[in-house]
């Protein structure tokens with residue numbers, strides 16, 4: 001009912017609509033309308049009461065409420081099932097649990113804050129309330145499990161397209177999972193999978209976008225590392241619009257990969273890469289070495305030339321430092 005009232009008020013624009021008219025439209029009492037309006041206000045909606053004429057929806061809250069995300073969404077299937085929570089440990093953890101319990105292909109989990117946002121190799125992800133897009137997409141592709149590693153690269157290309165389209169911003173992709181602006185990290189991606197030998201049960205692609213980061217609140221150890229879109233673009237960013245475009249581009253790229261495979265996406269990745277043709281320090285569990293990143297292979301692994309040898313670096317348990 002609340003959602004219906006919102007729809008009606010949205011359609012009215014700045015023309016006030018009386019509680020009586022709304023109650024007639026929805027076939028409920030005026031008291032019921034009043035109660036729902038009150039509850040919407042408590043959620044952060046600014047609804048004005050204009051004299052005796054009625055209600056006007058003045059402003060929606062700066063939150064990722066599913067009803068707001070849904071209004072802006074322009075996809076055929078991705079994001080049609082949204083799981084929203086104010087606060088979670090990690091959206092990837094919620095997504096994995098939901099996927100275990102049967103969540104459909106294209107489900108998106110999104111939260112205002114993560115208390116234990118995760119990076120790779122037991123690292124953390126700073127995810128303050130209301131300042132980012134901390135989201136996880138659940139996919140159930142009909143691919144072989146070894147294809148999943150390329151999802152991280154696919155997600156990076158998605159974000160490149162999003163930033164280019166919405167803000168004409170040309171970001172750099174650092175292998176395998178970072179989006180950089182200059183020397184600073186704007187996005188981190190964490191892909192996780194559940195599979196058998198011959199098929200994928202589900203893939204969760206976690207995307208952490210620093211959207212409206214308060215520069216002063218960034219913890220000391222991240223001050224020289226993290227940056228928000230707001231700082232890059234010098235304005236507050238509409239997270240709902242960004243969410244819609246991220247979903248749209250995920251859906252589009254998924255169709256491309258399903259139709260023609262990953263090769264085209266990997267080519268696009270190469271174009272935006274800031275890792276290739278650079279000297280890198282590869283730090284693995286067993287060994288560390290310096291070499292030149294020359295390419296990625298068809299599986300998305302990084303090829304590093306080191307003392308005349310070509311080494312294949314798989315994502316997952318290595319860190320790469322560019323020199």
Ligand code: BT5
Pocket residue numbers: 089090091092093114116117118119120121123124125126127133134135136177178185186187188189190206207208209210222225226227
């Ligand atoms: C990543 O790991 O970059 C993957 C981050 C994925 C986060 C998303 S948010 C939604 C979903 N739910 C989750 O729990 N995770 C995913 P890695 O390459 O390991 O980088 C982690 C490192 O980035 C940390 O050790 C910090 O140095 C740095 N870092 C942490 N928080 C950051 C932030 N908000 N912005 C930029 N850098 C950050």
